[in-house]
Amino acid sequence: MSDTDVLIAGAGPTGLVLAFWLQRLGVRVRIVDKVAEPGTTSRALVLHARTMELYRQIGIAEGVVGQGLRFAAVNLWVRGSKRARIALGDIGAGVSAYPYVLIFPQDQHERFLIERLRENGVRIDRPTEVVSFEERGDRVAVKLKHSNGSDETCEAAFLAGCDGARSVVRESLHAGSICSTSPTWKRPVR
Numbered sequence: 001m002s003d004t005d006v007l008i009a010g011a012g013p014t015g016l017v018l019a020f021w022l023q024r025l026g027v028r029v030r031i032v033d034k035v036a037e038p039g040t041t042s043r044a045l046v047l048h049a050r051t052m053e054l055y056r057q058i059g060i061a062e063g064v065v066g067q068g069l070r071f072a073a074v075n076l077w078v079r080g081s082k083r084a085r086i087a088l089g090d091i092g093a094g095v096s097a098y099p100y101v102l103i104f105p106q107d108q109h110e111r112f113l114i115e116r117l118r119e120n121g122v123r124i125d126r127p128t129e130v131v132s133f134e135e136r137g138d139r140v141a142v143k144l145k146h147s148n149g150s151d152e153t154c155e156a157a158f159l160a161g162c163d164g165a166r167s168v169v170r171e172s173l174h175a176g177s178i179c180s181t182s183p184t185w186k187r188p189v190r
Helices: 013-024 049-057 061-067 106-119 168-172
Strands: 002-009 029-032 069-071 073-078 081-087 101-103 128-136 139-146 151-161
Touching: 002 013, 002 139, 013 029, 013 049, 013 106, 029 128, 049 061, 061 106, 128 151, 128 168, 151 168
Parallel strands: 002 029, 002 151
Antiparallel strands: 069 101, 073 081, 128 139, 139 151
């Protein structure tokens, strides 16, 4: 049986940043993810000011800014005709040290975070998935399944469910989904 302070299920941006934050506070973390490799495509492109302010606190903001692209504006086109331009280059001027929207594709973002964690001695166990868990006093026993078919029980003070839209952790707690994946656009653009 392995032991850690916090077991993080999921190595997407949320789980990786949580690991980074906790590790900086001296908390022992372990990350498991059911997929063999980080993503190679992006499901998210943009980082906003509040994210960058958090990143400054954990010492990675400048590295992220250096790899990202400041987003100046959005041009809206309808049927070949430009309808609007929304300036975003200084959207948070006077409010944040990062008053802009930063483009940093999720796959690149994840690789950046993984490398910074690796430099700090944090590794990700892949492919390893959370199968089940149960409370044991002030600890939680988490059953893990490795790609070779072997099982492991990891005991932790906390289990963080950062395992995405189909979270095994949230599902096991009957917590439901944190967001809707259905379209919200109600009428066609004319």
